[in-house]
Amino acid sequence: MKEKTVLLFPGQGSQYVNMHLKLSIKSKEFIAKILDELNLSNILDLMSVSEESLLPTNVSQVAIISTSLGYLKDINDEGFRFEASAGHSLGEYGALVAAGVLSFKDAVRAVSVRGDLMGKCAARRGGSMVALLGFDKEMVEVLCKEASRFGVCVVANENSNQQIVVSGENKAIDWVLENYKDFKVKKAIKLKVEGAFHSPLMDDAAKEFRKFLVSLEFKDFKLPVYKNIDGMIYENTKYIPDILSKQIVSPVKWVDTIKNIIRDGYESCVEVGPKNILTTMLKRWTNLKCSALDGE
Template sequence: MKAYVFPGQGAQYVGMGKDVYDNHPLAKELFEKANEILGFRITDLMFEGSDEDLKQTKVTQPAIFLHSVILAKTVDESFNPEMVAGHSLGEFSALVAAGALSFEDGLKLVSQRAQAMQKACEITPSTMAAIVGLEDHVVEEVCESIEDVVVAANYNCPGQLVISGSFEGIDKACELLKEKGAKRALKLPVGGAFHSPLMEPARAELAESIKNTSFSKPVCPVYQNVDGKPYTDPEQIKANLVSQLTSPVKWTQTVRNMIADGADDFTEIGPGKVLQGLIKKIDRSVATQGISSYNK
């Protein structure tokens, strides 16, 4: 079975999307519509901006969403998903690609999500760190032993888990996890503690927007981050999206469930190759490829 997956924050690069904008009339139309919806020319920042421009959360998240969704709508003529999933932000791309959300509503929610997360980061300065070489339960136990806020945030693949929390919590956890034998405990260049309790102000703000947005039944199951399970009921999808901001991204579990349900061919749509690499580390037997640029 064919599965499509969509990347999250961190995959952005200057020049992303310009080739499809220049070569496909529908892509140009959708990018220009996005400029109108956002109230600024995000295409200028995507195509010709600086790395610093693209690192702003309010730019990064819509940029990756637009690149992924517009490629899905214009590049692969055979795009007919049997199952979809997205990593964090990528879940919104997956929902639009599967027809659960309109392009316009998806972009508005992604923009609101980015701004709400930015505000939450400013309320409580915080960060994330990648932990490599330990079993999940060891990382979880260490996080639970620390009084400061620090939690498991991204279950990316076996032996790679990202933790999220206050600066103090992350520092203590990294120190203890190195003592436990972690190969790496590296702080990430991110603006805050995504997928942790410190995102509660953003979750509350986004919940209202999601509640007031119309969702449809997707054309195929959407495997959601909160538990890695497939959903098609619009109300359940909405509830899971709200929970996503303060819950961990269970990517390892998602990919394993998709494979158990018949996925044997994964295509990543959007910038970068991060998810292809993670899927290979989860199960080397499945086929992986990516669509990251315009191909005639």
Template sequence: MPKVAFLFPGQGAQVVGMGRELDAELPAARALFDRANEVLGFDLRKVCFEGPAEALEATDVSQPAIFVASLAALESLKATEPAIVESCEGAAGLSLGEYTALVFAGALDFETGLKIVRRRGEVMQSAALATPSGMISVIGLEEAKIDELCAKVAPHGRLWKANLLGPGNIVVSGETSALAQVEAIATELGAGRVIPLKVAGAFHSPLMKPADDQLAEVLASAPLATTRVPVYSNVDSTPHPDPDDIRTTLVAQVVGEVRWDDSMRRMMADGFDTFYEIGPGRVLTGLLKRIDRKVPCTSVPAR
């Protein structure tokens, strides 16, 4: 029997129109958008379905939008392939997606998760505005070379590893002055491509302080339960079933590295051999193929 795991996407997966068909066709998905509008106090459905893209891409909007759209996609899988959902034995989510995974795993209910995600987006957006900064994807350099890149850029500004996504696929975060030097230095070090990301700031770096402390306040009072299936944490690639441990790792995630490559390898080492990417986009499917081409990953889109 296959050992099934679900993967949930993070910020950047958003696209105008996501969830529209599910909302029209599936009552359970429609109920999620209805409840989200009530909890958030604005028309998330309209922003998801109609945009504009600039509104959907704002951190404090895109995070709850992807969260809700991903859970709507999960409802579609429940409706069409309930046995797969019942057989799932583990989960992981990229950054924001870790919250979606925790809802699936029973650690958070939908409303609690949505409120936390909305606040997370707000405090991260605020931290991003405090310092001109951003993120760049560097393709073709391994972690040691990225460390060298950060050291060489240091005279111009602060730069950190942020997302370790797979072999030769690492995202760096830093101040705008540092980012301006990345392409030239990364190319000298042998990078194949350097791609600036459309994000508000240097996520998963120390520049996100004090967003982590503000999120900690929210999580401290939020009701969490023990996970019913393991959710592999971004910060250390390890499942944390205990609610207090979950709080600790979610706070650490704001300023810490997303070790996605390690998480996928740990899951495969633990016997997971069949994956489903649930939510908008196919980024996680592509990342998994770079890590191990033989492992199947099926997309369950937020159409």
């Protein structure tokens, strides 16, 4: 009996120079055509320049989803079978395409608008993010509460049982970097991001993004998609604009997502996108059989 397989799509931070070069010629041409039709051909050029050129969120998000969708087209063309999908943060757009809910073009269009709005919001409101490694979750909550004396400070990504990301205003994040050891956290790494993503500082972007999302066509689900704001399966398409806009200001519940995937009987997962960040994390804390299409 075939193992139940779920596709996993990575989020921001998985980008690297020339990440699209491992795609088939057919998929490269397919993605190039979509980017050209959306007046985003410059993104394809920036993919081959430097790591710095991929740092702006309006660039990195489009580059990542385009590459991920190129890989998805490749496995679809090969007839690869899968039973569900999920995505980490912006990776959810790839998961929705895999389930037949969003078209490839609308997914890239949506991520482009998302990246622009988040980038503008970050430029206006500032903020930063820090990854915490080796921690007690309750102590991280206390750490955020203490740091909140200096500005917004919230949990942004629950990535694994050993990695959590905190997001907030610069003074609060600086305080976290100075004091994390007092809260039983082993290591803290400031992330190279433009702003405080998945925090209340992105509220303006979330509101504007919802206005855009209601203009898109969402088709019925062909297979289950786990949403990362709570780790649960989408029930229908009705509330997708609310969910995807809320995602921008809400923590990524990746641990809950994976636990639910395991609970539902999925035994293997395939990472569809640049790098193998999700695969590497999952091998450290689950027994899922994980592989990445990009062996980077």
